[in-house]
Amino acid sequence: MASxxxxxxxxxxxxxxxxxxxxxxxxxxxxxxDTEALLAxxxxxILIRVVEEKIGDMVSQGVVKCPCxxxxxxxxxAVGVASYVRQGDRVFGAHRxxxxxxxxxxxxxxxxxxVQGKDTGVSRGMGGSMHLIDIPNGLYGxxxxxxxxxxxxxxxxxxxxxxGNGAMAVSFFGDGATEEGVFHExxxxxxxxxxxxLFVCExxxxxxxxxxxxxxxxxxxxxxxxxxxxxxxxxxxxxxxxVRAVTREAVAAIRAGDGPRFxxxxxxxxxxxxxxxxxxxxxVKRKDDLAVWKLRDPISRLAVALEDIGALNRQQLKQFWTxxxxxxxxxxxxATHDGYPPAKALLSRVYSGTMANKQ
Amino acid sequence: MKKAAAxxxxxxxIRDGFEHLLANHSEVFTIGxxxxxxxxVGNSMTDLDSQFGRERVIDTPVSELGCTGAALGAAxxxxxxxxxxxxxxxxxxxxxxxxxxxxxxxSMFGGQVxxxxxxxxxxxxxxxxxxQHSQSLQSWFAHIPGLRVVMPSxxxxxxxxLIASVLSDDPVLYLDDRWLYGLEEKLPPIQERNLADEGxxxxxxxxxxxxxxxxxxxxxxxxxxxxxxxxxxECDVIDLRVLNPLDATLIISSVKKTGRLxxxxxxxxxxxxxxxxxxxxxxxxxxxxxxxxxxxxxxPDAPAPTSNPLERSYYPxxxxxxxxxxxxxxxxxxxxx
Numbered sequence: 178m179a180s181x182x183x184x185x186x187x188x189x190x191x192x193x194x195x196x197x198x199x200x201x202x203x204x205x206x207x208x209x210x211d212t213e214a215l216l217a218x219x220x221x222x223i224l225i226r227v228v229e230e231k232i233g234d235m236v237s238q239g240v241v242k243c244p245c246x247x248x249x250x251x252x253x254x255a256v257g258v259a260s261y262v263r264q265g266d267r268v269f270g271a272h273r274x275x276x277x278x279x280x281x282x283x284x285x286x287x288x289x290x291x292v293q294g295k296d297t298g299v300s301r302g303m304g305g306s307m308h309l310i311d312i313p314n315g316l317y318g319x320x321x322x323x324x325x326x327x328x329x330x331x332x333x334x335x336x337x338x339x340x341g342n343g344a345m346a347v348s349f350f351g352d353g354a355t356e357e358g359v360f361h362e363x364x365x366x367x368x369x370x371x372x373x374x375l376f377v378c379e380x381x382x383x384x385x386x387x388x389x390x391x392x393x394x395x396x397x398x399x400x401x402x403x404x405x406x407x408x409x410x411x412x413x414x415x416x417x418x419x420v421r422a423v424t425r426e427a428v429a430a431i432r433a434g435d436g437p438r439f440x441x442x443x444x445x446x447x448x449x450x451x452x453x454x455x456x457x458x459x460x461v462k463r464k465d466d467l468a469v470w471k472l473r474d475p476i477s478r479l480a481v482a483l484e485d486i487g488a489l490n491r492q493q494l495k496q497f498w499t500x501x502x503x504x505x506x507x508x509x510x511x512a513t514h515d516g517y518p519p520a521k522a523l524l525s526r527v528y529s530g531t532m533a534n535k536q
Numbered sequence: 537m538k539k540a541a542a543x544x545x546x547x548x549x550i551r552d553g554f555e556h557l558l559a560n561h562s563e564v565f566t567i568g569x570x571x572x573x574x575x576x577v578g579n580s581m582t583d584l585d586s587q588f589g590r591e592r593v594i595d596t597p598v599s600e601l602g603c604t605g606a607a608l609g610a611a612x613x614x615x616x617x618x619x620x621x622x623x624x625x626x627x628x629x630x631x632x633x634x635x636x637x638x639x640x641x642x643s644m645f646g647g648q649v650x651x652x653x654x655x656x657x658x659x660x661x662x663x664x665x666x667x668q669h670s671q672s673l674q675s676w677f678a679h680i681p682g683l684r685v686v687m688p689s690x691x692x693x694x695x696x697x698l699i700a701s702v703l704s705d706d707p708v709l710y711l712d713d714r715w716l717y718g719l720e721e722k723l724p725p726i727q728e729r730n731l732a733d734e735g736x737x738x739x740x741x742x743x744x745x746x747x748x749x750x751x752x753x754x755x756x757x758x759x760x761x762x763x764x765x766x767x768x769x770e771c772d773v774i775d776l777r778v779l780n781p782l783d784a785t786l787i788i789s790s791v792k793k794t795g796r797l798x799x800x801x802x803x804x805x806x807x808x809x810x811x812x813x814x815x816x817x818x819x820x821x822x823x824x825x826x827x828x829x830x831x832x833x834x835x836p837d838a839p840a841p842t843s844n845p846l847e848r849s850y851y852p853x854x855x856x857x858x859x860x861x862x863x864x865x866x867x868x869x870x871x872x873x
Contacts, residue, residue: 288867
């Protein structure tokens with residue numbers, strides 16, 4: 178398959194070195210960013226990593242049975258964008274959204290109960306891994322139909338515009354979603370109506386088993402933003418400081434009434450499309466590449482950078498990991514003993530039966 | 537104010553419903569293709585854009601799926617949008633957002649959130665428009681748990697069920713039929729109703745035959761019942777009004793009385809609404825109650841034709857329903873006399 182290697186190289190297009198696993202292994206640059214925010218972001222990325230590894234283990238043991246799409250290796254886009262989400266904003270995700278849920282401050286117990294189908298889960302055991310909601314923290318819904326939440330996020334942004342309170346919507350999706358027609362309908366509508374929505378594409382090169390080189394003529398999806406006259410920025414999605422920098426600028430423009438913005442965050446997933454395995458459902462190249470891509474680890478690159486400037490020491494870092502493991506094990510143990518939804522939940526949660534109160 | 541004696545047509549009654557909603561509920565807005573043009577929505581939304589502003593009466597790009605999804609997103613954030621598809625056929629481009637997103641949103645998130653979106657689509661058939669401009673497909677959508685399906689057959693219902701649909705906290709598919717736009721009646725004052733309390737309604741009573749229809753078919757049933765009455769056959773006529781979730785109580789009690797059922801539907805036969813109506817009594821009633829086997833009048837299982845003679849035989853008519861009603865009653869007489 179030498180021809181595929183060549184195709185992938187040619188296809189990298191405007192992504193340049195971002196598409197090459199051999200690059201960006203060094204500590205991230207953090208001069209300009211807020212050290213406290215980066216330390217908090219590091220802790221949050223570690224929590225996501227530990228939760229995802231726990232879920233992966235439980236999938237491999239057959240304890241968790243619902244389809245789980247793990248975001249290990251993709252923690253930085255979620256955490257970086259979430260750090261600019263404020264009260265009143267509305268965030269939507271897709272199938273690989275444990276990271277978005279946790280980045281926004283979602284409870285590990287609520288997630289770990291949900292993947293076990295427990296009534297105490299964030300979706301009361303009716304959604305599983307692929308349907309998460311946490312409105313108090315701004316997460317208005319994640320669904321696994323590719324691209325489906327993109328227009329919904331645009332509508333949430335329209336609602337924010339009608340409210341006139343400076344709130345925005347955020348739409349997280351993968352590179353595969355840019356191949357859906359509704360993505361383009363949504364971008365056009367948002368641009369036309371100057372809707373306050375941040376489109377965030379986590380480009381991890383794979384849609385399920387298929388590399389983007391076999392799906393699109395160029396590995397970068399920013400060209401779609403240009404077609405729809407939406408200003409865009411691209412960043413190393415495994416560099417929390419870089420993600421924060423492009424998000425900060427985009428969010429400021431959106432809140433100033435400038436209409437939508439588009440971010441392409443280039444990253445890589447360490448596990449398969451679904452489930453705990455690293456390499457099961459993807460094509461050639463990945464087995465060799467994965468070890469190299471792991472050197473672009475968003476967590477260790479940030480941790481070393483923070484150590485280098487004296488903002489973090491080995492002991493504190495170890496403590497971050499220990500604390501995350503304690504939180505996750507406790508949450509898992511509690512969730513395991515929680516109850517399932519009652520039988521009547523099948524029918525009682527379908528319709529509301531209510532109507533609006535007359536104003 | 538209208539004069540007390542004035543009548544209102546079905547299309548104008550829909551407009552009255554929109555006017556009431558937009559005037560009294562600031563969280564209501566409308567979005568869809570052609571809302572600024574009578575070409576698309578007839579007289580059902582005339583001048584609403586100038587009356588309430590183009591921010592609340594939004595004409596859109598040609599993006600059924602994107603606009604329906606956007607309406608759903610606004611519905612999740614405190615608004616009560618009505619997304620309008622001027623033809624059912626084009627609404628099918630938005631099925632993911634209607635069936636897989638809106639209808640499931642409440643259940644799959646544990647009953648914690650509502651999606652108060654109304655999807656209004658217009659059945660616009662006949663006139664040699666053919667296979668892709670003539671569908672109604674209510675049976676498809678009535679199959680979907682979580683999606684309320686509403687089909688008014690009178691001007692009063694067209695207005696009041698629209699209002700009830702928009703004020704419902706659940707997603708609602710509201711289908712109106714351009715063939716009903718000529719119907720006129722004197723409208724009572726507006727009442728805001730809870731859609732969950734609305735269902736099939738008996739619009740005529742008689743001991744000989746139960747006829748069930750919805751939307752234009754309910755209108756045909758009423759016309760046919762008047763003709764049958766002239767022949768000495770008195771019918772119960774039931775207008776379904778709300779197809780999903782279907783409350784079959786009234787159908788069952790009526791057929792228990794008449795022993796005969798003619799289910800009429802302007803949609804296809806296989807797995808259709810008429811089949812559902814028959815199944816509802818077949819499961820609930822002792823077969824000995826029946827004085828004749830139940831019958832269906834539907835579209836033939838073929839796409840709509842364009843050629844005029846074929847089109848004339850394609851759609852159910854009052855004449856045909858009268859014939860089927862006479863045959864049903866006649867069959868009983870032959871069997872038992």
